[in-house]
Amino acid sequence: MPSAQPVHLFNFKLWVTKRTSHNKQLTFMGLLKDIYSETFYRSLAGSLAEVLPDFDKTLFLKKTCIPDFCKMELKQRMRHTTNVIHEFLSADFPIAASQLKALIVQLKKDGIGGELVFIFLPDYIECHGLEHFEASVEAIEFVTQFISCEFAVRPFLLKYGQRMIKQMEIWSLHENHKVRRLATEGCRPRLPWAMALPELKKDPTPILPILENLKNDPSDFVRKSVANNLNDISKDHPQVVLGIAALWKGISKETDAIIKHGCRTLLKQGHPDILAHYTLDSSAVEWSNFQVLSPEVAIGKHLEFSFHVKNTSKKAQIIRLEYALYYKRLNGQPSKKVFKISEKSYLANEGVLVKRKQSFKIITTRKFYPGPHQLSVIVNGSEKELKTFVLTEAE
Template sequence: MSNLFKDIYSQEFYDQLSEIMLVTIPSFDKEAFTQLIFNDNFIHYELKERMTHTAKVLHHFLSDDFEEAAETIKQFIENLRAAGINEKSIEFMFFPEYISMYGIDHYEESISAFEFVTQFTSCEFAVRPYILKYKEKMLAQMVLWSKHPSNKVRRLASEGSRPRLPWAMALPSLKKNPMPIFTILDTLKNDSCEVVRRSVANNLNDISKDNPDFVIETVEKWQGCTKETDALIKHASRTLLKQGEPKTLQLFGFDSKNIMLSNFDILTPNVKIGDALEFSFSLTNQNKTCKKLRLEYGLYYKKNNGDLSRKVFKISEREIEPNKVYKINRKQSFKLITTRKFHTGIHQLSIIINGQESQIKNFKLVR
């Protein structure tokens, strides 16, 4: 069994899909569909390419009239549900991809399709070209979706309007000015569904990267509303907290005045690739009251060109009692992973207390 994510698009998947297609379109030609799917390039397609390819092949078997095609997709989904087939990952996102590819000039029909389809598989990527083309009308529609009975449609309102949604096209106008989506976020901040509230937090975190003051003002407005909203704004502020933004740290009660860092020691000054860096340090609260701390460390990885690039890792958030010494020990793995290439040589490590970095030390990565 393959461990590659792209192999969710497998022979087994398309066989199952074909069986439901036959129920939906009696004239469906399974053999022709299979031949078109598994062309000479299929094995080389990555995940997104396979998703797009599936939408394009599907187009051969649907009406050229988009309204009719959209109705067939809805019936297809109904038949999948009737067969007890639900999305396990993101394998059915070729449906919204189809809408985005072939419905962009059919606004009303696309809106109806998105509202239906997103309750089966998320349309967060597919709505973004519509925001670019029909900005005011589309954002007004998303305000309506933010009040929809389905939590999946409500989530689409927030997730689809994220200015920096990962793996999706950016929304430049919303990166520049996020105010047009504030109504959506404000409507959803107390949503009964945690997944929706988490989407609002992620949207605000996106915004913080281009408009930090907007998010800080929102945190001030929403802080203390409910326990759930407090959790939302904390998650929304994670980038600002990691950056050590002073106002944000203050809003969440972090205070490092008279906190003493001592005995910072790298226990493994030479680390082999595949092993772990080990380090320790101590903290003392020299105040007469408890202090709330956000503890992190910065790891300066050596890049291919010899420069160092810092990545911040969170240790914990904690309150420390007055006149008490806390000893912290940590390990950082250098096990080989696909998402990072390690380069031997001098690396650096620092301790970060409430966003303030101190005592950078060297260690060496070796083979």
């Protein structure tokens, strides 16, 4: 199996940095699942041996490095690690939780940080601690300071409801910023790749005191999570977020930034109330000479387009420029995605020519289908003329 190396995530793969015998760094891209490897398990076994009496390293490696391991994907490898660890920890979850905490202490002594590979630690709590609320809450609070537990808290929200929400409200006042971030990130109604929380999606009211506690948090890490939570809520309850935007406006530049980031979906949708909130009015903006400069684009290449925009007002005003791509889906129907160009102040009668490129480089998160696609420009939330271009097979 491949050796484990420090990782930086990118599009479901990882950038791996490896030192050569001459102490130079080489960077290449490998599969994310390969953060779990025989090298990693040998390192983990060394730390476990310091924590667990009579720990059998040979047996641990035999159970982790099974013949089918190479066929497993990332989440399968994570759960496999959880299951193997469970065989070596106490069957009594509160004791096992204390062993996990001791392991983290040992890992830190061994100079090992909370890289993504340690997601099996919160997974263990999720799998084996659900019937032990107090012990799990204590363990989550400790573990999330090493590796984030935002996914692990969600089964507890489903099972314990308001009791768990109250705990997360307590966490929102914690001294450690990683615990405070867990308070908001873990209860996001639409957290990507996470277990759904239908009750909070239906009614986000229980989340709001947590966000209120964190709106002035000193950590940008936490404030960004607050904004992402608001953005999630806006997709189902725009008026709730618009109300918060009105209440928080002008409190500080940090809260203003939270509101702006939290309302990004509403802005992309051109919601009239959020446009009014930011005084984005298209009536005094002249838009002209929209051209698709590459009417045929091969997959792997760039679409190029341009247009002219002018502030026709007698005073300066903010102009927000975006464009929308209508991607062709497998069924032939369009899928709209909005991209921001800029948002800045234009002087009275100031006009500019805007040129942009849009990449159709093959990526893991979107499948491109040859055929007609459409493009539009959006000025202060107002979508303008649609233009058609053709996407062709890769050259």
